[in-house]
Amino acid sequence: MTEILQLKNVVKFYQLADGERFEALRSISASFEAGELVSIVGESGSGKSTLMNLIGGLDSDFSGEILYRGENIHDYSPKQLADYHKKSIGFIFQNFNLIPHLNLIDNVALAMTLSNVDKATRDQKAKELLTKVGLKDHVYKKPDQISGGQKQRVAIARALINDPDVIIADEPTGALDAQTTDTVLDLIKDIAQSGKLVLMVTHSDRVASHCTRILRIDDGRLISDEQLGTLNVEKEVKKETAKPKNMSLLNAVRLAFLNMKAKLGRNALVAFGTSIGIMAVVLMLALGRGVTTYIKDTMNSYANPNVTEVHRQSMVPDQKQQKDLSSGDPAELSKIQQNNMAALTGKGTDNDFTAKDLKKLSAIKGVDKVEKGYSTLSLGTNSVTYKKQNATIMTLQTMSSNITKSSIVDGKAPKKGEILLDKGTADLLDEDLVGKKVNVTLTLGDKKVEETFTVSGTYEQQGSNFSTAIMSYSELNRLFTANGLQLKPNVVYLYTKNKDNTEKIKDKVKELGFSGSMQETMTAMFTQMLDVVSYVLAAIAAVSLVVSAIMILVVLNISVVERTKEIGVLKALGARRRDIRRIFVSEAFLIGLSSGLLGVAVTFVLQLLVNRFTIATFEVPVVSLTLSYALIGIGLSIVISMIAGFLPADRASKLDPVEALRKE
Structure with missing residues (x-):
C-alpha cells in the first residue's frame, strides 16, 4: 500500500508558567499507509491527543518531521496548512462539535463551503453521505433534534465530505453506549477499507481491538507498535490535482446570517x-x-422661473466683503458700506450697466431676451397720494418679465401714464384703487418730480414688505428725459424660453462677475x-x-x-x-x-x-x-x-x- 504519513523524531514541548518546559512527546517515529485502521492508545496525559493535533496540523510548534506524502507539514505556509485541512485531513471529535444553528446538511457540507464549492454540489454530496451513514430522513434537522449516536454519524459524514486521505478520530466512541459504539466502529472500519488511513485515539482496549494496528503511548513515548492484521482495501486513494478554493465573501455572509x-x-x-x-x-x-x-420654494415662487435678475454688484456683502468688514479697517468698512448703500438706492455709476455689459449678457447661451430695468430704494422721499391719503413709496422699480401675471391680483401691467402698486399700499389708500388717478412724488437724481398716474393694478409683494411702485421702463425714461436726466439701467432681466436653462444662466452670470437678485443672495445666506x-x-x-x-x-x-x-x-x-x-x-x-x-x-x-x-x-x-x-x-x-x-x-x-x- 502507499505510504501516506511518516513521523520522524517528533518532539513537543510546552512552556510552563514557572519557566520550565514539559516534554509532551519524546522522539516519536512511525509510518502509516493507506487502508490502515490504527488505534493510538494511552492514559490521559500520555500525549496521544497532542500527537493527533500535530498530525492534523492544528499545532505546528514541534521539532522533528511529520511527512505527508513526502512533505513536512511543519514547513507549510498558512495557506498550505489551510489546504491540508480542507483536502487531506478529516476530523471526528469525541463531543461531535456540530454547529448548533446549522442543519445536518450544512454541518456536513461545512468543509465544502470553506472550499467555495457551489451550494447544489455540496448539498448533493452531503445528502449522499448522510444517507450512507443512515440519516437520510434527518437531513434538515438541527443537531439538538437527534441522538448522540446520530450526531457522531454526522461528524463522520462531515469528515468524509472532501474525500481526505487521513481521518483522525479523537475518542469517537467516548460519549456513546456499547451498541452505538459498535455501529460507529463498523462505519469507521468501512472508511479504512475504502483506502483511507484512519488514526483513532482511544483509551479503551475494547475499541482498539477493532483496529488493524495498535500504537501505545506512555509519558510521551511510543512504547509499542503492534500489528493485528490487515483490511481488504477496496481501492487505492486517488487524489485530485485541483487545489481547493477559498471561501467566498457570499458564503461568509450566509454563515453570519444563519448565526x-x-x-x-x-x-x-x-x-x-x-x-x-x-x-x-x-x-x-x-x-x-x-x-x-x-x-427656497417660497422665495422662488415670487419670481418668474424663466427670468434671471442681474446686478452689477451684490446688494448685500459677499463672503469677501464680510471678511473685510470683520477686519476692522475703518476706511475699508466705510467704502463697503457706501457701495452697498449705492446698490440699494440705485445711485452711483458703479451700479449702471454699460452697452458692453449688456452685450456680454445677451451672448450667454440660452438667453432669448435682455430687458433693461431700474430699481431704487428711497427713505421717505418718494410717495403716492390719493385724495387725502398718503403712503410712502420705499421701492421704485420698472416692469419686467420677472413679475408674472399670477402676481398681479387685480388689474394689469402698467403702460404709458400708469403705475402698479403693491396690494398693501393700494389698500392703505383705498379699498378699490385700480383705474383711479393718484399723485406720485419721486426724487430723480437731485430733482423732485410730481406727476399724476393711473393705477393699472395691484400685485402681491415679491418676498419683501417694502411699499413698492412699478412703472414701465419707457415711462420712467420719459420722466428722466423730461427733467434733463439720463436713465441708465442698474438691473437687467435675462429671459429664456426654456426654464431648464435658468440655473446655467445664473452660473454664467456669476462667472462673468455680476450678481443675482437680493432674494437669491438672502436665500443663499439662509x-x-x-x-x-x-x-x-x-x-x-x-x-x-x-x-x-x-x-x-x-x-x-x-x-x-x-x-x-x-x-x-x-x-x-x-x-x-x-x-x-x-x-x-x-x-x-x-x-x-x-x-x-x-x-x-x-x-x-x-x-x-x-x-x-x-x-x-x-x-x-x-x-x-x-x-x-x-x-x-x-x-x-x-x-x-x-x-x-x-x-x-x-x-x-x-x-x-x-x-x-x-x-x-
Whole structure:
C-alpha cells in the first residue's frame, strides 16, 4: 500500500508558567499507509491527543518531521496548512462539535463551503453521505433534534465530505453506549477499507481491538507498535490535482446570517438600539432640507422661473466683503458700506450697466431676451397720494418679465401714464384703487418730480414688505428725459424660453462677475445658515452612534466567546484567519445593514406623521427625506458596525484551534 504519513523524531514541548518546559512527546517515529485502521492508545496525559493535533496540523510548534506524502507539514505556509485541512485531513471529535444553528446538511457540507464549492454540489454530496451513514430522513434537522449516536454519524459524514486521505478520530466512541459504539466502529472500519488511513485515539482496549494496528503511548513515548492484521482495501486513494478554493465573501455572509438568525432576539435589540442613532441623524438632515426647500420654494415662487435678475454688484456683502468688514479697517468698512448703500438706492455709476455689459449678457447661451430695468430704494422721499391719503413709496422699480401675471391680483401691467402698486399700499389708500388717478412724488437724481398716474393694478409683494411702485421702463425714461436726466439701467432681466436653462444662466452670470437678485443672495445666506444648523444637530445626534458601536463591540465579543469551539472546528476544517474574520465582520455588516434600514424606515414613518401635522397647521411639509440621506444613514450604520466588529473578528481569527476545541 502507499505510504501516506511518516513521523520522524517528533518532539513537543510546552512552556510552563514557572519557566520550565514539559516534554509532551519524546522522539516519536512511525509510518502509516493507506487502508490502515490504527488505534493510538494511552492514559490521559500520555500525549496521544497532542500527537493527533500535530498530525492534523492544528499545532505546528514541534521539532522533528511529520511527512505527508513526502512533505513536512511543519514547513507549510498558512495557506498550505489551510489546504491540508480542507483536502487531506478529516476530523471526528469525541463531543461531535456540530454547529448548533446549522442543519445536518450544512454541518456536513461545512468543509465544502470553506472550499467555495457551489451550494447544489455540496448539498448533493452531503445528502449522499448522510444517507450512507443512515440519516437520510434527518437531513434538515438541527443537531439538538437527534441522538448522540446520530450526531457522531454526522461528524463522520462531515469528515468524509472532501474525500481526505487521513481521518483522525479523537475518542469517537467516548460519549456513546456499547451498541452505538459498535455501529460507529463498523462505519469507521468501512472508511479504512475504502483506502483511507484512519488514526483513532482511544483509551479503551475494547475499541482498539477493532483496529488493524495498535500504537501505545506512555509519558510521551511510543512504547509499542503492534500489528493485528490487515483490511481488504477496496481501492487505492486517488487524489485530485485541483487545489481547493477559498471561501467566498457570499458564503461568509450566509454563515453570519444563519448565526444571527439563531440569536435573533439579541441581534434585533442591538439593531434597534443602533437604528435610534441612525434615525436621529437622518431625521436632522431631512428636517434641515425640508425647511431649506420651503424657504427656497417660497422665495422662488415670487419670481418668474424663466427670468434671471442681474446686478452689477451684490446688494448685500459677499463672503469677501464680510471678511473685510470683520477686519476692522475703518476706511475699508466705510467704502463697503457706501457701495452697498449705492446698490440699494440705485445711485452711483458703479451700479449702471454699460452697452458692453449688456452685450456680454445677451451672448450667454440660452438667453432669448435682455430687458433693461431700474430699481431704487428711497427713505421717505418718494410717495403716492390719493385724495387725502398718503403712503410712502420705499421701492421704485420698472416692469419686467420677472413679475408674472399670477402676481398681479387685480388689474394689469402698467403702460404709458400708469403705475402698479403693491396690494398693501393700494389698500392703505383705498379699498378699490385700480383705474383711479393718484399723485406720485419721486426724487430723480437731485430733482423732485410730481406727476399724476393711473393705477393699472395691484400685485402681491415679491418676498419683501417694502411699499413698492412699478412703472414701465419707457415711462420712467420719459420722466428722466423730461427733467434733463439720463436713465441708465442698474438691473437687467435675462429671459429664456426654456426654464431648464435658468440655473446655467445664473452660473454664467456669476462667472462673468455680476450678481443675482437680493432674494437669491438672502436665500443663499439662509440656506447656508440652515445647513450649518442641520449638520450641527446631526453631529450631536451622531454621538449616540458611539454608544451603538460599543454595544455592537460587546455583543460580538460575547459571540466570539460563545462560538469559541465553533471557531476551532472551522479552523480544523480549513478556515483561514481571513475566513474567520470575514464571518464575524459579515455579522457586523448585517447588524449595521438591518440597523440602517430600520432607522431609515422609522425616519420615513416620522416624516409622514410630522408632515401631516405641519401641513394641517402651517400648510408646509418640514421633513424631506431623500434617497441620498437614506443611503447616507444606511452607509453610516454599516461603517460604524463594521469598525466596531473588526476587533472581535480579529480576536476570533487569532484563536488557537487546539485551545478553542477544548473550550466547554
